[in-house]
Amino acid sequence: MDKNTFTGLFLIMLIMVGSFFLLKPSADEVKKEQERAHLDSLKRAGIVAKTAKTDTxxxxxxxxxxxxxxxxxxxxxxxxxxxxxxxxxxxxxxxxxxxxxxxxxxxxxxxxxxxxxxxxxxxxxxxxxxxxxxxxxxxxxxxxxxxxxxxxxxxxxxxxxxxxxxxxxxxxxxxxxxxxxxxxxxxxxxxxxxxxxxxxxxxxxxxxxxxxxxxxxxxxxxxxxxxxxxxxxxxxxxxxxxxxxxxxxxxxxxxxxxxxxxxxxxxxxxxxxxxxxxxxxxxxxxxxxxxxxxxxxxxxxxxxxxxxxxxxxxxxxxxxxxxxxxxxxxxxxxxxLGWGPLKYINRFAVLPVFNFLQQFGWNYGIIILVLTLLLKLVLSPLTYKSYLSMAKMRVLKPEMDEIKAKVGEDNPTLLQQEYLKLYRKAGVNPLGGCLPLLLQMPIVIAFFRFFPGLFELRGQSFLWMHDLSTYDTILNFPALPLLGWDHISAMCLLMTISTLIYTYFNNQISGATGQMKYIGYISPLIFFGVLNVYPAGLNYYYFLANMMTFLQQYLIRQMVDDKKIHSQIQENKKKPEDTKKKKSGFQARMEEMMRQQNQAPKKK
CATH class of the missing domain: 2.70.98.90 (Beta-galactosidase; Chain A, domain 5)
Incomplete structure (x- = not known):
């Protein structure tokens, strides 16, 4: 590059840099332009009327x-x-x-x-x-x-x-x-x-x-x-x-x-x-x-x-x-307060109990604790029934493994049919552990709508949580792409950890294996991604619910004897078919459907 070319390029660069700083709009001009663009967007949306300026x-x-x-x-x-x-x-x-x-x-x-x-x-x-x-x-x-x-x-x-x-x-x-x-x-x-x-x-x-x-x-x-x-x-x-x-x-x-x-x-x-x-x-x-x-x-x-x-x-x-x-x-x-039955649960059950507890003048963290405890006591019969059903399935697992080894995995219809026969002989309902949990779900979901909309939590502190109506933070950082997170909620993190521990022990109780053993670990991580920006009061409730469930399961485990359950199952298997509890319509339809599928000719 000769001297003249270099000098020309240098002057052009100086002009460009100088123009950038000389022609750069002031902060007031930028603010006015942003306000004008914002107002135009509102006008396009039809929210703000397109009116003349006040200074006509x-x-x-x-x-x-x-x-x-x-x-x-x-x-x-x-x-x-x-x-x-x-x-x-x-x-x-x-x-x-x-x-x-x-x-x-x-x-x-x-x-x-x-x-x-x-x-x-x-x-x-x-x-x-x-x-x-x-x-x-x-x-x-x-x-x-x-x-x-x-x-x-x-x-x-x-x-x-x-x-x-x-x-x-x-x-x-x-x-x-x-x-x-x-x-x-x-x-x-x-x-x-x-x-x-x-x-x-x-x-x-x-x-x-x-x-x-x-x-x-x-x-x-x-x-x-x-x-x-x-x-x-x-x-x-x-x-x-x-x-x-x-x-x-x-x-x-x-x-x-x-x-x-x-x-x-x-x-x-x-x-x-x-x-x-x-x-x-x-x-x-x-x-x-x-x-x-x-x-x-x-x-x-x-x-x-x-x-x-x-x-x-x-x-x-x-x-x-x-x-x-x-x-x-x-x-x-x-x-x-939520849709469908959730609205009525919150309106006529949760809200009256919450208002009653308010009369004692307790901290709202204590009120949530007592509210959760009362809820767990009301639901304890369902929790016991769910645990007992899972214990029965755990005791049956060795026999189910034997059936699986005998029938093989090539014919899943026949395998399920043999499982159903075993359930019927043993007097066990395979859905017995799920149904009580499903009955509890509307209440759990109702709280998901109740706590975020509860005005009383606004500005109320408990432990390290300065405001139960919004998220607490243990760590702040620049917003992450896609997720948009700029913090980690301490209570949400505790709730997630307790849920993962609960899933682990639940797998031990139910005897879950294979894919079912690991699916339960995915949901808590997904919920963490969602609930990280939700109120600390909501995550605090879920954390308390998990801890109380641990306590319930510990107490129930002291009352439930696996050997006694196994003996009862063996006694049920010895009973004549007509003395056993009549199978449900759903179970009968499942067995008939599987029988028909097993008898259908296989395509070559």
Whole structure:
């Protein structure tokens, strides 16, 4: 390379490097671009309305002292000009900030609670949240969410605030906010003197949307338990998907929805109307690029009451069963206790026992311990029956090995048929060890839904676990590809180890061999991968259940004598066939099916 070529390349490199640093956007410019991209994604999902910026052309002109007089003469034209103010409205539980732009609730803070990292707990705030009515006035489409309201008094007075959207001195819309008991806020929308201006047929189209902030440590689990719930006037509660984006429309020909809840893991924002909403369109979306949990919307049609007003009520509070139940109208069904029989197990068995144990004022770790102990005592007859059945199969194993050596493995149908004959002669049910376990499974699975949704565990510590409602950590590291782990949960690790030990001893009891001996070791490892991000309270329960099962099996083993079982089996085999317990229909069908398969001609 000659000198001129080298000099040219060097200058080009200097220009490129210099351009990179000189043209690099500032941190503020990057932040604004990210916010714009985030807002665009929400608009595409239909969660945030595509509205003009608050600082409209008219507002910008007003600041410059050159307001377009023609614009001010349009319906509500004067309300396009103004400066945003935030007015505080609060009681002992809830602190609201009401914005003069849209007259809407700008932010909601629950004063009694904190986020997982100790910050004030704010359900939502900022520009990603909207609450406004759409109607036509003077042939012009109006969205109150974009217009400037004026407080009738500079500050909230005795828990009440009126925000006014003026059309003229005698024509206006009032938003009358009143703080209710605990977590309730009443809002009355009251149009005055606008009958000849607003063409709405005594209905208003309300658009409510919110981007809900992360409040808990594990945002993955928080998203998993967050979605839109709704309740119709006939008492049915349902919800949108918790795992994917979804929208759902309810026309005038279906049952009216009378409340809509933006439900997060442990807190909810609920909008309700006594008369119900004539029409509804609900939606939920997850923007993984956002630090917020989910984006939710509710577009509903409100009908006027006898006075011509549009009353609604908000609930901003915890998803605590007793608190929600006190609100009435099935609010407690916002807490998902599981599907099918699991819901009834949690609602009418587990929850009452848990509430009873709470009365003693114990630490929640002790309550879970006692709850697990009571559950194991109730299920102990099934556990005993399962152990006894497995012991019988273990005692029969030498005879089964003899049959296997005699028949061979080339004819599995005949082998199983001979096994069934042995079971029948010995009076042993081969499924006897599985059926009791299957009967216990719904209860075990019910707890899988109960503990992660239990508000009472939030912020409660036990031993090294600082918060039983989220995962504990023994080791932190950079997030792993695919799995997404950035930690190891100590309680989940203990639970997994105890499950592996339980599997080992269970194999010893049942006499499992071959592939069946090792299959049981795979499930605990899979569950570790799943439960590593789940609440420590749930893993603590499973760990306790394993330890108590060890204790049960030790005590049962002291009561069960293998020699006595073997003698009983031999006595059963000597009895005449007609004196033995009649075989079940399932067993008879299995034997007949195997007999037919064994007699069928083999294909060459």
């Amino acid at each position: 052309t008219a507002a910008a002109a007003a600041k410059a002292g050159a307001v377009d007089s023609a614009l001010l003469k349009t319906p509500f034209g004067a309300a396009t000009v103004g400066t945003e103010q935030l007015i505080t409205l609060e009681n002992k539980d809830v602190k609201l900030k009401v914005s003069t732009i849209g007259g809407r609730i700008y932010s909601v803070e629950l004063k009694e609670f904190k986020t997982f990292d100790g910050k004030p707990l704010i359900l939502f705030d900022g520009a990603d949240n909207h609450f406004g009515f759409k109607f036509t006035a003077g042939g012009k489409a109006i969205n109150t969410d974009e217009l400037h309201f004026t407080p009738t008094t500079p500050q909230a007075n005795n828990g009440a605030l009126t925000m006014r959207l003026s059309y003229s001195p005698t024509q206006y819309i009032d938003y009358i906010y009143t703080m209710g008991a605990e977590y309730k806020v009443n809002l009355q929308i009251k149009p005055v003197g606008l009958e000849a201006v607003i063409n709405n047929g005594n209905t208003l189209n309300l658009n409510w949307s919110a981007s809900l902030h992360q409040l808990e440590k594990a945002i993955k689990i928080e998203r998993q338990y967050s979605t839109v719930y709704y309740h119709n006037t006939e008492g049915a509660v349902d919800y949108l998907s918790e795992s994917k984006d979804e929208t759902k429309d309810f026309g005038a020909d279906v049952k009216k929805v009378d409340w809509v809840a933006f439900k997060q893991h442990f807190f909810s924002s609920v909008l309700s109307s006594k008369g119900g909403f004539a029409k509804s369109s609900l939606g939920v979306a997850t923007d993984l690029a956002s630090k917020d949990v989910k984006q939710m919307k509710a577009d509903v049609v409100l009908s006027a009451d006898a006075s011509g007003a549009y009353p609604v009520e908000f609930y901003f509070g915890p998803n605590k069963f007793k608190t929600l139940q006190a609100q009435g109208n099935d609010f407690e069904k916002i807490i998902n």
